[in-house]
Amino acid sequence: MTTKRKVMNVFEAILKYGHDEDFVPVGGEEFMATDAPAGSDEKIDVLRRRVEMGMPLWHGEDRRDYSGLTGAVRPRE
Numbered sequence: 348m349t350t351k352r353k354v355m356n357v358f359e360a361i362l363k364y365g366h367d368e369d370f371v372p373v374g375g376e377e378f379m380a381t382d383a384p385a386g387s388d389e390k391i392d393v394l395r396r397r398v399e400m401g402m403p404l405w406h407g408e409d410r411r412d413y414s415g416l417t418g419a420v421r422p423r424e
Contacts, residue, residue, distance in 0.1 A: 372401055372403040372404070373401055378402045378403065380407070381393045381406070381410065384410055384413055384416055385413075
């Protein structure tokens with residue numbers, strides 16, 4: 348019976364899985380810009396998918412500001 352030992356720190360992870368110093372992200376047809384605003388759940392999901400797929404994290408045409416967006420405003424009490 349083999350038991351899996353949990354990796355406890357970054358050094359153990361590097362020893363077990365290697366490092367990513369030579370990693371070069373690759374774009375493709377699926378590497379498209381997003382209009383999601385910074386900090387939104389949608390933007391975080393897009394960034395997560397990019398990393399998981401080995402794509403660059405940032406796209407040159409991603410939304411850079413909050414212009415044209417509306418949000419809920421709570422009145423002061």
